[in-house]
Amino acid sequence: MFHFKSIMLASAVSVAAAIAGIQGADAQTRVTYKSAASGTAYYQMGVELSEAIRSGTSDAVVLTLEESQGSVQNVLEVSVRQGNYVFTTPPGLVRQSQAGEGPFADRPSERYAEIRGLFPIPAITMHIVVGGDEGVIGLDDLEGKRILIGRGSFGATEAQRYIDLFEMGDRITIANAEIGSGPDALKNGQIDGFVTASSFPTPNVIETAAGMPISLVSFTDEQIEATGAARQTIPAGTYPGIDEDVQTTSLPVIAYTTTDMDDDTAYQITKTFWERRDALAQNTPWWGGIVPEMVGNIAGKIHPGAIRYYDEAGFDIPDELR
Missing domain, CATH: 3.40.190.10 (Periplasmic binding protein-like II)
Structure with a gap:
């Protein structure tokens, strides 16, 4: 009898556990x-x-x-x-x-x-990456450089808007979008810099910084306000060689x-x-x-x-x- 009751009790516990599992x-x-x-x-x-x-x-x-x-x-x-x-x-x-x-x-x-x-x-954060060990530079430091902005992406569209807004079209050279990879083109000397937009730290900037010294463009408060875009700070130390905060823009x-x-x-x-x-x-x-x-x-x-x-x-x- 005790054995029968034990079996019934065990069965009841199993059923209860199954029901609890279903409820869970x-x-x-x-x-x-x-x-x-x-x-x-x-x-x-x-x-x-x-x-x-x-x-x-x-x-x-x-x-x-x-x-x-x-x-x-x-x-x-x-x-x-x-x-x-x-x-x-x-x-x-x-x-x-x-x-x-x-x-x-x-x-x-x-x-x-x-x-x-x-x-x-x-956020989708704008990065303007330039070869060199200066670390943090300004927009004016792009003068005379060949910059790859790409084509069709948010980053390319936004970069072109900034070039027009700050009247930089005659001061920089826009590299042929067919060049392809910004990091590879920069390492090979085909360009002096490239634009990329992604959350940070973004892999292609990390990849570039691992193979050569880089600098990032930091905007002034007035420039950020002029763009009408959201402000974004890339903290110092996010990328190798960038030891100061970088002020840039982003798409939330x-x-x-x-x-x-x-x-x-x-x-x-x-x-x-x-x-x-x-x-x-x-x-x-x-x-x-x-x-x-x-x-x-x-x-x-x-x-x-x-x-x-x-x-x-x-x-x-x-x-x-x-």
């Missing part, structure tokens, strides 16, 4: 995270963020990464996505989507009004969701991101550039769940973002 699985919140193509820095950030959220919430929230063809696609998918969808994009594209402008002019959707901000991720990038996400999930994701930010930065330095002031770069409204965390943590959130 049901309690797990799954979130789709869409950022960039596999192999890019922003996809790698997604991998790192996914692990940080998973471990920081003890598996209560799991981010599933999806490849993307870019920020425009990420925003366009808001019109058809349901549920917990998190995506990354520059805030300017959110403004355009909600105004029905730019790439969204022919594809309007009322769903764009439901986009809500969560937190900033590493934000992690967004929609009103489909419930407040508790948005709160949990946002809280975990900020609590894990320092640990993320220890593993990959590009997270170290994220500071609370960057929350102000969010376009549109911040998700109420994220607002709850920001109020608890004492962040200064402008009224227009609430």
Whole structure:
């Protein structure tokens, strides 16, 4: 009899454990995270963020990464996505989507009004890299140099805008975009410098600095204001030989969701991101550039769940973002 009761008790415990496991699985919140193509820095950030959220919430929230063809696609998918969808994009594209402008002019959707901000991720930062051991130089020091700015990318477009803005077209030579790789061309003496835009520290600048001395262009306060772009500081020591802070510009990038996400999930994701930010930065330095002031770069409204965390943590959130 005792043996029979022991078997029944063991069976009951097993069933209870199975039910608890099922309930635990049901309690797990799954979130789709869409950022960039596999192999890019922003996809790698997604991998790192996914692990940080998973471990920081003890598996209560799991981010599933999806490849993307870019920020425009990420925003366009808001019109058809349901549920917990998190995506990354520059805030300017959110403004355009909600105004029905730019790439969204022919594809309007009322769903764009439901986009809500969560937190900033590493910005696309302008780097103007020049051969030489000066370390930090100014725009005027580019005079007479051959600079590769590329073609078609954000960095190339922004570099050309600055060349026109500061009337540098007659003072520098724009290298043929067909040259290809900036680091290789600089090492081979085909050019004197190149422009690249990415989160920092960016691999191609690290690669260049590992093989030769480099300098970076630092903008003055007046020059940054004239560009109308967001200010970005690349801290001293980010790259070999660069022993002073570099003042440059950047294109902010934000992690967004929609009103489909419930407040508790948005709160949990946002809280975990900020609590894990320092640990993320220890593993990959590009997270170290994220500071609370960057929350102000969010376009549109911040998700109420994220607002709850920001109020608890004492962040200064402008009224227009609430």
